[in-house]
């Protein structure tokens with residue numbers, strides 16, 4: 251029989267349709283990407299730096315020129331930005347409607363010069379540089395008091411929305427807190443006010459005790475298939491130690507996070523034959539004081555817990571999901587967790 255499961259974080263129902271469930275191997279993606287290290291026509295490949303907007307940041311080889319070749323990683327504004335940095339927010343009403351100007355930032359982080367390097371195959375020391383740049387960009391954009399949130403996300407594969415195959419992450423900084431994040435903040439605050447405990451820590455402790463949905467764990471991090479997963483093989487990575495903000499990670503923690511991210515993405519790649527996927531970092535919003543709401547962020551360091559959501563794009567969102575706001579998932583999280591847990595990491599996986 252199918253089950254309805256409630257997500258205590260997003261306050262959303264999910265139907266786990268076990269009767270329609272297939273074997274884990276039936277979810278394998280059928281069209282893996284071509285493996286090419288350099289593509290002449292790719293604007294993100296080395297030597298084509300003039301095809302992108304001027305860089306905001308880069309990790310460069312000594313002696314290499316800004317906006318030229320000789321880099322390991324580059325950050326620049328999106329050529330077709332959804333939001334722009336210039337101008338005032340210009341909050342205004344239009345009768346019952348509210349509007350503001352499209353102020354924000356939209357940046358691209360080209361993770362490597364290798365055109366086809368999967369994150370699950372990156373050396374840990376390199377992936378550590380990538381996840382450290384996420385931190386520095388979030389911090390840098392937070393200095394702009396017009397902005398309330400920076401969403402860091404990755405689209406891998408055309409089905410997941412990537413218009414270019416070259417490995418890259420994007421970020422969009424907005425003058426409003428995204429609804430998914432504000433729902434999580436509200437749930438966390440509500441739980442904390444009632445119980446004086448972090449909702450996310452409570453979930454982590456319960457999952458560690460049950461051991462039914464754990465995909466991978468290290469001393470510092472836990473990877474699990476959420477109880478009310480919306481999609482087959484959905485994963486979430488949480489730091490075990492309570493922390494509300496991604497940018498509080500120190501160098502050692504960033505290195506550990508890179509290891510866990512690599513292992514998780516590698517497992518998905520092997521188990522599902524390089525599926526398209528998205529990941530999104532959920533971290534604390536900028537705590538710029540709000541007029542009239544001085545105590546708004548007072549409990550944030552206690553009641554929020556940063557994490558990352560990873561969603562392989564194996565199924566499509568259809569009319570039911572649009573109409574109800576809840577989801578039908580044909581793979582049980584317990585099955586997904588067991589299957590991914592059993593994907594072994596090869597010998598020397600974390601070696602450089």
Ligand SMILES: [Zn+2]
Pocket residue numbers: 288289292293294295296364365416
């Ligand atoms: Zn490329």
Ligand SMILES: [Zn+2]
Pocket residue numbers: 448449450451452491492493554555
């Ligand atoms: Zn916590």
